[in-house]
Amino acid sequence: NAGVTQTPKFQVLKTGQSMTLQCAQDMNHEYMSWYRQDPGMGLRLIHYSVGAGITDQGEVPNGYNVSRSTTEDFPLRLLSAAPSQTSVYFCASSVGTANTGELFFGEGSRLTVL
Amino acid sequence: SQQGEEDPQALSIQEGENATMNCSYKTSINNLQWYRQNSGRGLVHLILIRSNEREKHSGRLRVTLDTSKKSSSLLITASRAADTASYFCATDRSNDYKLSFGAGTTVTVRA
Numbered sequence: 001n002a003g004v005t006q007t008p009k010f011q012v013l014k015t016g017q018s019m020t021l022q023c024a025q026d027m028n029h030e031y032m033s034w035y036r037q038d039p040g041m042g043l044r045l046i047h048y049s050v051g052a053g054i055t056d057q058g059e060v061p062n063g064y065n066v067s068r069s070t071t072e073d074f075p076l077r078l079l080s081a082a083p084s085q086t087s088v089y090f091c092a093s094s095v096g097t098a099n100t101g102e103l104f105f106g107e108g109s110r111l112t113v114l
Numbered sequence: 115s116q117q118g119e120e121d122p123q124a125l126s127i128q129e130g131e132n133a134t135m136n137c138s139y140k141t142s143i144n145n146l147q148w149y150r151q152n153s154g155r156g157l158v159h160l161i162l163i164r165s166n167e168r169e170k171h172s173g174r175l176r177v178t179l180d181t182s183k184k185s186s187s188l189l190i191t192a193s194r195a196a197d198t199a200s201y202f203c204a205t206d207r208s209n210d211y212k213l214s215f216g217a218g219t220t221v222t223v224r225a
Binding site: 033043092108 | 162
């Protein structure tokens with residue numbers, strides 16, 4: 001099993017551009033989530049999904065969209081990138097029955113917005 | 115807002131020594147987890163302790179949970195250079211899928 005795979009690993013955008021961070025898992029996990037990690041602030045939850053067709057907002061959802069059309073994939077879309085979205089983004093998944101449980105993380109996508 | 119906060123922010127110890135870090139949280143939890151992150155990598159799950167448990171062991175790791183004080187501690191015994199990493203606590207509440215992370219403790223193990 002590959003686990004949780006994120007692409008791209010690195011990306012540089014200009015302000016106002018849009019892009020999609022891809023996340024795929026091959027563990028048949030129902031729960032998937034996106035976090036951003038900024039220095040000194042730990043990880044903050046952006047959006048999460050408890051199954052295909054179901055998404056919900058986390059702590060910092062503004063400026064990001066998600067969809068969950070399949071169990072395996074959970075892409076994160078930046079509609080109009082801003083310098084404040086410069087961060088490292090992590091996708092994570094878990095079995096997710098009743099609560100989050102043990103999360104399996106991808107290796108991260110480092111995004112710079114100029 | 116962050117639910118958990120780790121203390122200290124940074125810790126430097128000699129190989130073979132024990133490392134202890136603490137996590138405090140604000141509201142009642144369903145369970146508490148600890149994760150490790152090596153530089154430039156994703157987080158790796160270490161241990162999960164439920165709200166009705168007081169202590170849990172996994173190899174050289176020992177986690178305690180005191181729900182009356184809303185705090186947890188992670189002890190790493192006989193530390194090794196490979197334990198150099200950042201350690202995060204994370205909490206979730208009953209029927210809540212929002213796992214909340216603290217800012218982490220950076221541990222450096224000197225050879």
